Amino acid sequence: MKKFIKKIIYFSALALLLGNIIGFSASYFLRKSSFYKSAFLVNGFNPDKKLDYFVVGSSRGLTTINTSLIDEKLKTNGVNLSMDDTDLKTQFLMVQHFFESNFKAKYLILVLDANHFLNTPSKLGSNDYRFAPFVNRNYIKNHFKKYENSTLNILTNANFNPFFAYSYYNLELLLPAALSALKPQFRNKFDAYGNYSYPSSGHEKEKSISKIKEIHTEITNPIIKEIKNYLNENNCELIIYIAPYQSEKYTFNSMLGDFVINHSAVLENKDQFFYDRIHVNNKGREQSTLFFINNFKALIN
Secondary structure, three states: OHHHHHHHHHHHHHHHHHHHHHHHHHHHHHHOOOOOHHHHHHHHOOOOOOEEEEEEOOHHHHHHOOHHHHHHHHOOOEEEOOOOOOOHHHHHHHHHHHHHOOOOEEEEEEEOOHHHOOOOOOOOOOOHHHHHHHOOOHHHHHHHHHHOOOOOOOOOOOOOOHHHHHHHOHHHHHHHHHHHHHOOOOOOOOOOOOOOOEOOOOOOOOOOOOOOEEEEEEEOOHHHHHHHHHHHHOOOEEEEEEOOOOOEEEEEEEEOOOOEEEOOOOOOOOHHHEOOOOOEEHHHHHHHHHHHHHHHHHHHO
């Protein structure tokens, strides 16, 4: 019996050792790649070259604002760091990641979604694992520690035990790491400036919206105040951008922002510009960006 237990301990320790060797290697390749936005920023841009602005948001930020078109029209230099399926907590983490990686910008364009006007759930975001390769940085580890609610805290402890994280998120971390080892410049559904768009055809169209729903609300999410305070420390101005919705028009009582561009209904009754009810398609992205440029130009000139 003792011999059997010793073998179990031996093989368990061996598996843990080999697993962590694989985990540390995978983390290295992801950290040196461009696969996810967290590493794309660090490896794809020069901190010595100050950016005019950067964009942070969810999939609506990713697919609505085209920084290439902005830069072409305004002769600016920006990057889209929006990530799909993220909430305001994770977007704040991306803002911290930007400045803690020694980047500078004059403006942050925060693409704020309606479900975060008032508050944000206090739980780990669905795609927060994309920051796992940088868990040795205090602000990222603190984010995981604050919001991860699991017995093993696999992301929080990934800096010394990556085996559990890369096993649990095997499709999301381990396979991208393997691809990154072979193609370190490969990007996960975004271009060289962080932009992505949905096609203007090929998606089953939503039923046309006969009447736009008008919603009177306010922007009071306390995380926005945290973001503003953090930006003030880094000499960066906040621009809150409300991207178009197909069936909602938002108006506000009070807003926690110095400058808000409310384009929630700028494409009202133009269903041909939408991929679904909350995302524009490729043609809608161009129209939305042109509207945004007009407002942004007035601010920076």
